[in-house]
Every structure is written in structure tokens, then in C-alpha cells.
Amino acid sequence: xxxxxxxxxxxxxxxxxxxxxxxxxxRGLGQHEFxxxxxxxxxxxxxxxxxxxxxxxxxxxxxxxxxxxxDGKAYGRRARRRFAESYGELAEVLSAGPGVRGADPxxxxxxxxxxxxxxxxxxxxxxxxxxxxxxxxxxxxxAGGLVxxxxxxxxxxxxxxxxxxxxxxxxxxxxxxxxxxxVAAHLERALHPLSLDWYGDDGLGAAxxxxxxxxxxxxxxxxxxxxxxxxPLLVTEYGVQLRSHYLAAAADAVTPAVRTLLAxxxxxxAAEIYDRAAIITPGNAHARRWQExxxxxxxxxxxxxxxxxASRFTEVGEAPDRADPGTLVWVGRIEPSKDLVSLLHAFxxxxxxxxxxxxxxxxxxxxxxxxxxxxxxxxxxAQLFPDEADGVHAVGDNPVSFEEIGGPEAxxxxxxxxxxxxxxxxxxxxxxxxxxxxxxxxxxxxxSTDVGAVVEVIGGTGLVVPPRNPRALAEACVALLRDPxxxxxxxAAARARALELFxxxxxxxxxxxxxxxxxxxxxxxxxxxxxxGEPLPFxxxxxxxxxxxxxxxxxxxxxxxxxxxxxxxxAGPAPVRTTPPAATEGAL
Numbered sequence: 140x141x142x143x144x145x146x147x148x149x150x151x152x153x154x155x156x157x158x159x160x161x162x163x164x165x166r167g168l169g170q171h172e173f174x175x176x177x178x179x180x181x182x183x184x185x186x187x188x189x190x191x192x193x194x195x196x197x198x199x200x201x202x203x204x205x206x207x208x209x210d211g212k213a214y215g216r217r218a219r220r221r222f223a224e225s226y227g228e229l230a231e232v233l234s235a236g237p238g239v240r241g242a243d244p245x246x247x248x249x250x251x252x253x254x255x256x257x258x259x260x261x262x263x264x265x266x267x268x269x270x271x272x273x274x275x276x277x278x279x280x281x282a283g284g285l286v287x288x289x290x291x292x293x294x295x296x297x298x299x300x301x302x303x304x305x306x307x308x309x310x311x312x313x314x315x316x317x318x319x320x321x322v323a324a325h326l327e328r329a330l331h332p333l334s335l336d337w338y339g340d341d342g343l344g345a346a347x348x349x350x351x352x353x354x355x356x357x358x359x360x361x362x363x364x365x366x367x368x369x370x371p372l373l374v375t376e377y378g379v380q381l382r383s384h385y386l387a388a389a390a391d392a393v394t395p396a397v398r399t400l401l402a403x404x405x406x407x408x409a410a411e412i413y414d415r416a417a418i419i420t421p422g423n424a425h426a427r428r429w430q431e432x433x434x435x436x437x438x439x440x441x442x443x444x445x446x447x448x449a450s451r452f453t454e455v456g457e458a459p460d461r462a463d464p465g466t467l468v469w470v471g472r473i474e475p476s477k478d479l480v481s482l483l484h485a486f487x488x489x490x491x492x493x494x495x496x497x498x499x500x501x502x503x504x505x506x507x508x509x510x511x512x513x514x515x516x517x518x519x520x521a522q523l524f525p526d527e528a529d530g531v532h533a534v535g536d537n538p539v540s541f542e543e544i545g546g547p548e549a550x551x552x553x554x555x556x557x558x559x560x561x562x563x564x565x566x567x568x569x570x571x572x573x574x575x576x577x578x579x580x581x582x583x584x585x586x587s588t589d590v591g592a593v594v595e596v597i598g599g600t601g602l603v604v605p606p607r608n609p610r611a612l613a614e615a616c617v618a619l620l621r622d623p624x625x626x627x628x629x630x631a632a633a634r635a636r637a638l639e640l641f642x643x644x645x646x647x648x649x650x651x652x653x654x655x656x657x658x659x660x661x662x663x664x665x666x667x668x669x670x671x672g673e674p675l676p677f678x679x680x681x682x683x684x685x686x687x688x689x690x691x692x693x694x695x696x697x698x699x700x701x702x703x704x705x706x707x708x709x710a711g712p713a714p715v716r717t718t719p720p721a722a723t724e725g726a727l
Contacts, residue, residue, distance in 0.1 A: 141173075141345065160446070170195075176200050202332065226297045280338065308399055314400065343361075348373060371657050372417055378426070385402070413430060420443040443646060469482060472504070479516045483520055488609060501555045516541070560626060579636060587603050600629055
């Protein structure tokens with residue numbers, strides 16, 4: 140089958156965890172054909188040389204950066220009226236305030252009230268949001284894009300009128316011109332995929348399935364492919380976009396009016412994506428709960444854990460434990476959310492019970508904030524643990540060391556985990572704890588804080604304590620340091636659990652099964668044309684259902700009729716993969 144893979148800011152132009160996951164998925168599913176559609180963040184990224192892709196990646200299309208200033212498109216009177224109607228309806232829905240189909244995730248957040256001044260039912264507002272979104276999409280297709288219109292005075296005036304209506308949310312009514320300009324700019328960025336030329340029969344319209352690697356703007360092309368061509372959508376979220384927006388909004392210095400309008404947009408946008416998706420695949424139960432609260436149907440949710448490359452940790456995981464029995468190890472990116480301050484205070488308690496214990500912190504700081512945090516932690520460690528020496532003529536030594544992976548003591552990540560008897564995670568914020576899975580693959584017992592998907596990942600193979608509780612963290616560490624047999628049992632169980640649930644092979648097999656499930660339940664039905672442009676009945680041979688590529692050079696796939704399309708036009712030679720409608724067969 141042909142898969143339209145939708146990515147943002149990563150694969151195939153950049154690396155990182157998301158890019159690595161996409162690369163493993165594509166290479167692991169060589170029996171399918173992939174077209175990659177990437178939303179780039181900058182011209183630099185778009186111009187970078189991408190790595191060599193496997194042969195079953197047919198093409199890569201990258202969205203150009205947003206250039207509202209150079210749009211220069213003139214819209215006719217009818218197009219301007221259609222834009223005013225659709226954008227005005229979108230603005231009215233947003234001015235009603237946040238809320239997603241019976242659940243309001245932002246209730247109680249920094250003054251964003253859980254009110255909807257319009258008095259409209261949540262389902263009615265959701266329908267109006269979808270109507271406005273697809274109205275803008277059809278106009279963008281007919282007019283050749285909406286980049287300039289989305290930043291125009293018409294858009295700002297529509298937002299202003301909606302916020303001034305009597306039924307608007309109380310905080311939305313406080314919006315001033317700078318607030319409206321900020322909201323309009325944010326909506327233009329989020330709706331930029333409306334203006335792409337990806338949705339014809341030479342693009343996503345020819346796919347059997349769209350797979351979005353995130354919700355939000357990344358999934359918007361998949362929504363439009365489904366709207367225009369009936370292509371089913373699979374949405375994968377390893378980090379919930381809506382949650383990320385709420386956390387960013389709480390941290391940014393924006394006014395309550397802007398926060399309210401943007402919360403309404405992202406909440407209803409997420410609900411629309413979840414409603415239209417054939418299947419949603421969160422990476423853990425924490426993400427799943429967010430999706431369900433935002434309106435996702437639990438019958439269409441399948442949890443697929445991220446896959447880790449277990450081969451890197453095989454040698455350490457299967458070798459006897461030769462680590463110093465008194466050493467605790469922390470591995471990861473150094474930043475405030477990792478709460479190393481609590482870890483250092485906990486280690487001070489550990490030293491009272493186990494004076495020979497040592498703590499190794501291995502990792503690099505994340506940006507300037509991480510560098511400042513590392514300096515603070517070094518200073519705190521020097522204060523809590525003055526250099527110790529065995530005698531007056533010996534050189535002192537601090538029991539806490541800060542190191543980077545790649546040095547002589549820890550040349551690889553696996554060596555870092557192997558150097559400790561117990562691996563500690565002290566985070567106060569965590570999504571899917573990939574580092575914890577790495578420790579489990581190395582056969583190491585763990586002590587972790589109860590955040591994010593930690594409990595789901597370790598099951599009963601490690602100890603879990605409340606976050607920001609140094610005393611509880613210390614007690615758990617001391618309990619494992621004093622019990623080598625328990626450490627061995629937990630480490631073996633942890634490795635077995637990780638190999639069963641969190642490997643690349645498990646992840647790829649799960650998505651292969653989901654692809655087949657979606658296509659079998661939501662097939663794309665296309666009208667197949669012969670060389671003369673006439674409908675070709677019974678055009679799909681039986682062997683088309685056998686894995687592999689089956690093409691018919693003499694057959695062509697006709698456009699689906701719809702707004703702005705001419706029924707019966709052709710798209711050139713194309714693979715035949717689906718069954719033509721029964722009405723075509725009856726025309727014999």
C-alpha cells in the first residue's frame with residue numbers, strides 16, 4: 140500500500156528522537172511504499188542535504204516556509220466573501236471560549252475559566268469549527284492558497300467582531316488590537332498547510348493511508364486528504380500537542396484574552412483530529428488519558444510504545460553485574476525539570492546510611508538554561524559534600540561526579556548505565572522515560588519518581604517514589620544498595636519487560652498490523668479509467684491484495700469529484716491498488 144507519512148521539523152531533514160523513529164519505521168516496513176510530506180521550520184532546513192532514503196520511499200515533498208509578505212495574491216469578490224464567512228465562523232467558535240466536546244482541559248489554568256458564554260452545545264460548536272476549517276480548505280484549493288488572507292485586515296476584523304458579540308467568552312471580550320494581531324498570526328502559522336498543493340491525485344489523494352507523526356498542524360494535511368479524497372488518517376502522538384500548548388501558554392507572558400482564544404483553537408483542533416482519525420496511537424497511558432479527555436473515542440485508540448534499539452545494550456544486559464555495589468547513576472539531559480537538586484539532597488541522606496556510596500551524574504546540559512542549572516548543581520554538591528580524604532596528606536575526593544558520556548569512564552550510554560548498581564530518575568516532568576527503558580535493557584534496577592509514564596514503563600520491576608521528596612528517594616536507594624539479591628531480581632525482570640514491550644521490532648510490527656486494519660476497514664475507493672478516459676470495471680486484479688507492488692501502466696486513476704474539480708479528468712499513469720465503486724461495475 141502507499142503511505143503518506145506526515146512529519147514536522149524532523150524526518151527526513153533533521154535527526155533527533157522523532158526523526159530516528161520515523162527512519163526506523165520506514166526502513167522496517169519495506170513492503171509498503173512511502174511518500175514523505177515534511178513541514179519545514181526554516182529555509183535552512185529545507186535546503187539541507189538529507190540522508191539517503193530506502194528505495195521504497197518514492198518521494199519527499201517539503202512545505203516551503205511561510206512567506207506572507209511575498210504572497211501577493213489578489214482575491215476576487217466571491218473569494219473574499221467566502222473567506223470572510225468561513226474565517227468569521229471560525230472566529231465566533233473561538234470567541235465562545237475553550238472546551239472540547241464535553242471536556243475542558245484548561246479549566247482552572249491561570250484564570251482561563253471553564254465557561255462558554257455562547258450557550259451553544261459543545262457538539263454544535265465542534266460542527267461549526269469543522270465547517271469553518273473545511274470551508275477555508277476548499278477556498279484555499281480553489282484560490283491557490285490563503286497565506287496572505289490569513290494575515291489580512293479581514294481576518295483581524297473578523298476576530299474583533301467575534302470577541303465583541305454578547306455571547307463571547309468574558310476573557311475574549313477583553314481582547315485588544317495587539318491581542319487580535321497575535322492570535323491572527325498564530326492562526327496563520329497553524330493553518331499554513333491549507334495553502335499547500337499536496338491534496339490532488341498526484342499527492343496525498345493517491346495514498347491509501349495518511350500517517351501523521353503528531354497532531355496539530357502536522358495532522359492537518361491528513362484531515363484535508365480525508366475531506367477531499369476519503370483517505371483514512373492514523374495519528375501517532377508520543378507527546379500530546381495540546382498538552383504542550385497548554386504548558387507553553389502557562390509559561391509565556393501572554394494576556395488572558397490571547398490564552399483563551401488560542402486554548403479554544405487548539406482544543407477544538409485536537410478534537411477535530413481525534414474525531415476524524417481512523418485510529419489514534421498514543422505512546423503511553425498518560426497521553427491516552429489526555430486524548431480521551433479531549434474527545435477521542437477510546438474504541439479507536441491503540442497504545443503503541445516507542446521502540447528502542449535493544450542491540451546497543453545486549454552486551455551489558457547479558458553480562459554479569461560488575462559495577463561498584465555502592466554507586467548510584469543518573470543519566471540524561473541536564474535541565475531543571477530533571478530535579479537534580481532533589482537528587483543531591485537525597486544522596487546526602489543516603490550517605491548518612493551508606494558512607495561509601497557514590498553518585499555519578501552523566502549527561503550534557505540542555506542549552507543555556509541547562510548550563511546554568513549544571514553550575515548550580517555543581518555548587519550545591521560542593522557545599523553538601525566537601526572533598527573527603529583518608530588522611531591529612533591525601534588528596535580529597537568528592538563522592539558526586541558530573542561527567543559527560545563519551546569520556547574514558549563512560550564511552551557509550553550502555554557503559555554509563557553499567558557503571559552503577561542502581562539507576563535513579565528524579566524528574567518532576569517526564570513524558571515517556573526513554574532513559575528508564577535504556578536502564579531496563581541494561582538489566583539495572585531503578586528508583587524513579589512517579590511522573591509521566593514511569594509506572595507504566597517499569598511495571599513492578601523497580602521502585603517508585605513521589606516527586607520532590609528527597610527522603611523517600613533516599614530510602615528507596617538505600618533499600619536497593621543493601622540488598623544485592625533484590626537488585627539482581629529486579630534487573631533481570633526489568634530487562635525481560637523491556638525486551639517484550641519496548642523494542643523497535645515490537646513497534647514496527649504494531650504499525651504494520653494497524654496499517655492493514657485501517658485499509659481493510661476504510662478502503663479508498665477510486666474510479667479507475669482506461670486510456671480513453673472511460674471507467675474501467677473490474678480493474679483491480681485479485682493479486683492486488685497480495686503483498687507487493689502491482690501496477691497497470693494502461694490504467695489511470697480519475698479525480699474524485701468535489702468543489703473545484705472537473706469530474707472525469709485524469710492524473711496520469713498510477714498504481715491500481717483499490718476496488719472501483721460498485722456503480723462503475725454496474726455500468727457494464
